[in-house]
Amino acid sequence: FSRDGGSVPRHRFLGRKASLAELPALNPALKYTATYYDASMHDPERLALDVLHDGLAAGSHARAANHLEAVGFGPRGVRVRDAVTGREFDLAADVVVNTSGPWTDLTNAQLGRETRFMGGTKGSHIVLDHPELLEATGGREIFFEHEDGRIVLIYPLKGRVMVGTTDLEHDMREPAVCTEDEVDYFFDLVAHVFPGIAVDRSQIVYRFSGVRPLPRHDDTQPGFVSRDYRIERADVAERPGTTLLSLVGGKWTTFRALAEHLADEVLGLLGRERARSTEGLPIGGGAGYPTTDDARLVWVAGHGDGVGRERAEQLLERYGTRAAALIAEVEGGPETPLADHDAYSREEIAWITRHERVVHLADVVFRRTSLAFTGGLTPRLLDELADVVGDELGWDAAARRAEVDATRRVLAERHGVVLDEPASLVE
Structure with missing residues (x-):
């Protein structure tokens, strides 16, 4: 299915000897490997943003509201609350669509509808800064069935190695976090595939956990629940029609x-x-994206005068052809790299804040950049980001401090990242 009419190479099956010749760190007890090619999505949050931008560009009638939650149903429509200001107001509509994923039942409950549609399962991952393991993958996602029958993966990504995933029942009234037991499970599966490579907790730079929006499945084991979807329909008595x-x-x-x-x-x-x-409609930065080496060279050459070709290449990889809008804004003068992370500039963070509906510092750290995912955050960098974002959004010193503190709490409580303040020098 993934060949898409021949646009990617055919799959291959290799026996033990040939497999170990290509990936010598693999478990020598293996019998064979299969190699195939498929699409990959490195930044689901950025894809969601591109879909949002495309929707807004579809016509002047399109609207999108961020940090908004449904809190009830009334005769005038859906009652919503602005989570930033606390203000509540009504949205009137003939059709209301609940696409809140694993939170669907909780959203319906807020709307006065008790449903039991969902049975989401938690999937956790860890991200390792581990050069030896990264090299052992040979740049390939290692996708396999673990000893318990679960399909799991070891995935080189952004210069790190992502390991996942679990499939555990989860109560959506509680935050989804990666537990120590899950970390032990991940270390076990790495040892199963690469027995000669040691991993430990000091190499974890990020943990994250999400919940699959699966239908309620009662006695069916999570791994065997259908990943298909359905649409449930109900009339709203409070607002006929x-x-x-x-x-x-x-x-x-x-x-x-x-x-x-x-x-x-x-x-x-x-x-x-x-x-x-x-x-067949290209999404966001996929529109006009160069699909050959020659076309890529032409795009980079055409956009590299102001920022340099290497930087244009980096931005094309990060934003697709939407990078042209960023380049147009920053090419008037030299960019200033972030103090502790030269892959991003202060001007790029400011552009993200202006054009990508940023409300909180956490939006930038977790959902607009890879800074948290790759373990690139430091206390000084977090302060610098708060200053750049704060300048754009008009935060005073107290607001900047509050945003930094809130982001640090999320890092520690949800992602297992504790940013230690640097030790003071005492004479």
Whole structure:
């Protein structure tokens, strides 16, 4: 399926000897390996932003509201609360769509609808700064069945190695965090594939955990629950003529197809017809993206005068062709690299803040950049980021301190990252 008509090479099966010749650190007890090619998504948060930007660009009628939560249903529509200001107001609509993933039942409860659609399972990961393990992967995602039957992975990504994932029942009223037992499980699976490579907790630079929006599955084991989706429909008694749709299930792999299906359901309820299909439509920075080496050279040459070709290449890799807008804003003068992380500049962080709906420092740290994921944060860098973002958003000194403190709490409580303050020098 992943060959897409031959756009990627054919798969290969190799026996033990040939497999170890290519990846000598693999477990010598292996019998064979299979190599195949597929698409990969390195930044799901950035893909979500690109979809959002595309939606807003579709017409002047499009709107998007960040940090907004549904708190009830009334005769005038959905009651929502601005999580930043605390202000509440109503949104009137003939069709309300609940696509809050694993939180779908909790959102419906806020809307006065008790549902039991969801049975999401938690999947945790760790990110290792481990050059030996990174080299052992040969640049490939190692995808395999562990001894307990779970399909797990060891994945070289952004100069680090991501290891995952678990599949555990989870109560959505509680935060999803990666536990010490899960870390032990990950170390065990690394040892299963690369028995000669030692890993320990000191090499973990980031932990994260998410919940798959799976349908309720009662006695079915999590790993065997369908990853398909369905759309649940209900009438809203408080506002006759209004319909509530709840999306149950789905995943990134199929999000475009299910989104079009869901949109068609909405259009049908509104008595409207689709004006444009999204099939084959490039997303965000994928529009006009150079697909050959020559085309890439041409793009970089055309955008590298102001920032340098190496920097243009880096930004193209990070933002796709949306990088052109960033380059246009910063090419008037030299960029200033962040003090503790030269892969990003102060001007780039300012551009992100202006154009990507940043509200909190955590938005930049976790959802707009790879700074947290790669273990690149330091106390000084966090302060510098707060200054750059604060200059754009008009934060005073107290607000900047509060944003830094809040981000540090999330780092420690949700991602296992504690940023120690540097020791003071005493004469």
